[in-house]
Amino acid sequence: xxxxxxxxxxxxxxxxxxxxxxxxxxxxxxxxxxxxxxxxxxxxxxxxxxxxxxxxxxxxxxxxxxxxxxxxxxxxxxxxxxxxxxxxxxxxxxxxxxxxxxxxxxxxxxxxxxxxxxxxxxxxxxxxxxxxxxxxxxxxxxxxxxxxxxxxxxxxxxxxxxxxxxxxxxxxxxxxxxxxxxxxxxxxxxxxxxxxxxxxxxxxxxxxxxxxxxxxxxxxxxxxxxxxxxxxxxxxxxxxxxxxxxxxxxxxxxxxxxxxxxxxxxxxxxxxxxxxxxxxxxxxxxxxxxxxxxxxxxxxxxxxxxxxxxxxxxxxxxxxxxxxxxxxxxxxxxxxxxxxxxxxxxxxxxxxxxxxxxxxxxxxxxxxxxxxxxxxxxxxxxxxxxxxxxxxxxxxxxxxxxxxxxxxxxxxxxxxxxxxxxxxx
DNA sequence: TCTGGGGTCCTAGGACCC
DNA sequence: TCTGGGGTCCTAGGACCC
Numbered sequence: 001x002x003x004x005x006x007x008x009x010x011x012x013x014x015x016x017x018x019x020x021x022x023x024x025x026x027x028x029x030x031x032x033x034x035x036x037x038x039x040x041x042x043x044x045x046x047x048x049x050x051x052x053x054x055x056x057x058x059x060x061x062x063x064x065x066x067x068x069x070x071x072x073x074x075x076x077x078x079x080x081x082x083x084x085x086x087x088x089x090x091x092x093x094x095x096x097x098x099x100x101x102x103x104x105x106x107x108x109x110x111x112x113x114x115x116x117x118x119x120x121x122x123x124x125x126x127x128x129x130x131x132x133x134x135x136x137x138x139x140x141x142x143x144x145x146x147x148x149x150x151x152x153x154x155x156x157x158x159x160x161x162x163x164x165x166x167x168x169x170x171x172x173x174x175x176x177x178x179x180x181x182x183x184x185x186x187x188x189x190x191x192x193x194x195x196x197x198x199x200x201x202x203x204x205x206x207x208x209x210x211x212x213x214x215x216x217x218x219x220x221x222x223x224x225x226x227x228x229x230x231x232x233x234x235x236x237x238x239x240x241x242x243x244x245x246x247x248x249x250x251x252x253x254x255x256x257x258x259x260x261x262x263x264x265x266x267x268x269x270x271x272x273x274x275x276x277x278x279x280x281x282x283x284x285x286x287x288x289x290x291x292x293x294x295x296x297x298x299x300x301x302x303x304x305x306x307x308x309x310x311x312x313x314x315x316x317x318x319x320x321x322x323x324x325x326x327x328x329x330x331x332x333x334x335x336x337x338x339x340x341x342x343x344x345x346x347x348x349x350x351x352x353x354x355x356x357x358x359x360x361x362x363x364x365x366x367x368x369x370x371x372x373x374x375x376x377x378x379x380x381x382x383x384x385x386x387x388x389x390x391x392x393x394x395x396x397x398x399x400x401x402x403x404x405x406x407x408x409x410x411x412x413x414x415x416x417x418x419x420x421x422x423x424x425x
Numbered sequence: 426t427c428t429g430g431g432g433t434c435c436t437a438g439g440a441c442c443c
Numbered sequence: 444t445c446t447g448g449g450g451t452c453c454t455a456g457g458a459c460c461c
């Protein structure tokens with residue numbers, strides 16, 4: 001078997017770090033970033049963690065704590081985080097083309113070509129380079145499998161002594177780390193599995209590694225079996241250097257206020273369809289199934305949620321056509337007298353846009369439709385998102401989600417560039 | 426005596442990840 | 444008053460295919 005060494009590079013509280021890059025006053029201050037619609041806390045600086053802000057806490061429940069402690073609070077700014085992610089990943093790509101971009105703030109790199117004594121040094125160099133070029137601090141774990149590398153990165157993040165890099169290629173070091181890791185902290189062991197494992201007497205990652213793999217595969221899931229092998233240093237999760245094309249596109253939002261009329265619901269759904277269709281076209285895909293869904297709040301009275309599935313006769317990414325079907329879908333599931341809090345669309349059955357099969361009775365001139373969408377996308381790319389948009393997606397849109405504490409899009413909008421004032425003299 | 430093996434699809438919901 | 448969004452994979456048993 002060929003020796004494999006992977007690095008997991010994980011950005012430290014990524015969204016908070018992005019905000020800090022352009023706002024040095026936040027450097028050692030407590031900072032949190034909220035989810036869409038200013039709903040929950042989804043990123044916390046170490047200082048905010050120390051002040052007792054829990055991950056995932058609804059903002060209303062920690063709002064007074066934030067105010068009392070002077071914690072800086074930001075709405076999500078995905079334009080900024082997406083662009084910063086691109087910079088981090090492009091920096092990492094300088095180290096090796098064998099890189100698996102796992103999420104907005106994480107990547108796995110193949111370091112099998114390096115000798116053992118070069119591993120930690122390379123990890124430190126990656127860390128220093130990303131910090132210097134992008135301003136984002138990262139943690140690095142090095143190990144023979146993804147699961148162990150990920151664990152290494154988590155430990156690196158928590159222990160200052162590691163200076164950001166943890167090497168678990170050595171079997172004794174790995175065993176030491178596994179013995180001190182609760183099973184719930186293992187990648188792909190979530191809340192439910194952790195509970196079932198603890199009930200079965202498996203509390204640490206080391207106990208999981210040494211458990212009966214066949215029995216647990218059968219009793220829990222094949223995923224658990226894979227995790228056990230991964231903890232033993234036997235790779236089951238290959239490096240995905242070439243991502244397979246996506247299988248679905250989703251666009252949905254909670255409303256900033258509740259929505260009751262069919263007209264406004266249609267408007268919002270048309271807006272989500274426009275965004276979803278843009279994603280399709282960016283990936284050169286076309287959809288054959290459209291799902292529209294609506295729901296009231298999850299916590300109050302009068303709960304309702306429903307969805308409508310519409311099959312599209314010809315694979316399409318043509319916005320007005322998708323809007324037509326989506327409105328039909330809303331008509332099927334809309335109930336009067338309810339306070340809707342969320343709506344969205346999903347697209348499935350994705351095929352490559354170029355070689356889609358035409359329909360015998362197709363009424364749309366596909367050539368013209370493609371040219372129109374291409375023009376629309378070009379104008380919006382050049383002049384700013386939504387310079388051209390469909391009126392069906394609403395003009396006022398006062399149902400839009402809250403984002404009252406959003407930072408400027410420092411890196412993606414000319415009118416929001418950071419302005420520096422130099423001191424005199 | 427002795428009755429294959431490997432694959433896909435279906436469905437809705439659940440689990441997991443960030 | 445106020446609780447995110449976008450993904451992937453797995454499950455289970457039967458139907459169906461070669």
